[in-house]
Amino acid sequence: xxxxxxxxxxxxxxxxxxxxxxxxxxxxxxxxxxxxxxxxxxxxxxxxxxxxxxxxxxxxxxxxxxxxxxxxxxxxxxxxxxxxxxxxxxxxxxxxxxxxxxxxxxxxxxxxxxxxxxxxxxxxxxxxxxxxxxxxxxxxxxxxxxxxxxxxxxxxxxxxxxxxxxxxxxxxxxxxxxxxxxxxxxxxxxxxxxxxxxxxxxxxxxxxxxxxxxxxxxxxxxxxxxxxxxxxxxxxxxxxxxxxxxxxxxxxxxxxxxxxxxxxxxxxxxxxxxxxxxxxxxxxxxxxxxxxxxxxxxxxxxxxxxxxxxxxxxxxxxxxxxxxxxxxxxxxxxx
Numbered sequence: 282x283x284x285x286x287x288x289x290x291x292x293x294x295x296x297x298x299x300x301x302x303x304x305x306x307x308x309x310x311x312x313x314x315x316x317x318x319x320x321x322x323x324x325x326x327x328x329x330x331x332x333x334x335x336x337x338x339x340x341x342x343x344x345x346x347x348x349x350x351x352x353x354x355x356x357x358x359x360x361x362x363x364x365x366x367x368x369x370x371x372x373x374x375x376x377x378x379x380x381x382x383x384x385x386x387x388x389x390x391x392x393x394x395x396x397x398x399x400x401x402x403x404x405x406x407x408x409x410x411x412x413x414x415x416x417x418x419x420x421x422x423x424x425x426x427x428x429x430x431x432x433x434x435x436x437x438x439x440x441x442x443x444x445x446x447x448x449x450x451x452x453x454x455x456x457x458x459x460x461x462x463x464x465x466x467x468x469x470x471x472x473x474x475x476x477x478x479x480x481x482x483x484x485x486x487x488x489x490x491x492x493x494x495x496x497x498x499x500x501x502x503x504x505x506x507x508x509x510x511x512x513x514x515x516x517x518x519x520x521x522x523x524x525x526x527x528x529x530x531x532x533x534x535x536x537x538x539x540x541x542x543x544x545x546x547x548x549x550x551x552x553x554x555x556x557x558x559x560x561x562x563x564x565x566x567x568x569x570x571x572x573x574x575x576x577x578x579x580x581x582x583x584x585x586x587x588x589x590x591x592x593x594x595x596x597x598x599x600x601x602x603x604x605x606x607x608x609x610x611x612x613x614x615x616x
Contacts, residue, residue, distance in 0.1 A: 311543035312482050312512045316600040324590045326546040329354040333363040337558050341551035341572045349575035352593045355381035355450050358435040359393045367442040377593035379448035384455040386412035391561045396434035402427035425461040432469050448594035450478035457494045471508045479505045482514025482543050490518040511597035514543030526570035533574050537583050
C-alpha cells in the first residue's frame with residue numbers, strides 16, 4: 282500500500298508538467314512522419330482488444346478484421362477461449378495479432394489466473410487464486426518480478442501455440458499502474474524485438490481519456506523509439522460507457538473527422554454476444570456497438586473521405602526497421 286500511495290503522489294506531482302508537455306508537442310514531428318509517412322498524414326490502427334476471453338469475443342474480432350475496418354487485434358493468453366482463436370490465427374497468418382498482457386481477472390463469475398502459476402508468482406493472485414480484479418489491487422499487491430514473470434509466461438504461451446506476436450499491449454492499462462511494471466513490460470519487448478504499445482506523441486486523446494496513462498508518456502515513448510521500436514502519437518480509448526452503446530459509431534466518426542496528424546490507435550472491443558454473455562458482463566451492448574461501427578459502411582466512407590491511412594503493428598515494425606537501417610547507413614564509417 283505504501284508503494285501505491287507513493288505512485289499516486291508521483292502522478293499528482295507530475296500531472297501539471299505532463300499537460301504542458303502534451304501542449305508543447307503540437308509542433309513536433311509526428312511518429313507517423315518519422316516512420317516514413319508524408320508530413321500531415323493521419324494514420325490509424327483500429328485495434329480489437331480482449332480476444333480469447335470468450336467465444337463471443339473471438340467471433341466479433343474475426344468479423345471486425347474480415348468484414349470491417351479493424352486492422353489489428355490482441356489475445357488474452359490466460360483466458361479459456363485462446364485455443365479457438367489460436368487455430369484461426371494459424372490458418373490466417375496475415376492477421377495482425379499481438380499479446381494483450383493480462384494481469385487482472387475482473388468478472389465476478391468468470392475468472393482466470395496467471396500462466397506463471399501461483400507458486401512462481403504468488404503476488405499476482407487474490408484469495409481465490411485468480412488474478413486481482415482491478416488495477417488498484419494489482420498495484421497494491423503485485424511485485425515487478427511477478428509482472429515480468431507473467432509477461433514472459435504469456436509470450437511463451439503464444440509461441441508454444443505456433444504464433445508470432447506482432448506487438449505487446451496491456452489489458453486495462455495495468456502495466457501503466459506504476460513505473461516498475463512499465464519498465465519490465467518495455468524491457469521484455471525490447472529484448473525480444475517485439476513492438477510494445479506505448480503512445481508518446483501529442484497524446485491529445487490519451488490525456489483526455491486516461492490522464493494517468495499520459496503522465497511521462499513522451500519520455501517513455503522516446504526511450505522505446507531509441508531502442509528501435511515504433512511508437513504511437515496517440516491512443517484513443519473512448520469512454521467505453523456501457524449505458525450509451527448507440528453513441529459509439531457517432532463518437533468514432535467524430536474522432537475521425539477531427540483527427541490530428543500522426544499515428545493513432547483506436548481501441549475497440551468487438552463482440553457478437555450470445556445469450557450467455559450477460560452472465561459474464563453487462564458490456565455486451567457497447568461491445569456489439571463497437572463491432573457494428575467497425576463493419577459499418579459509413580465509417581469506411583469517412584475513412585476514405587478524410588484520407589486516413591489504415592495500418593498494422595506489423596507494418597509499424599517493418600517501417601521502424603527500415604528507418605533504423607537507413608540511419609545506420611547514414612552514419613560515417615569509423616576510421
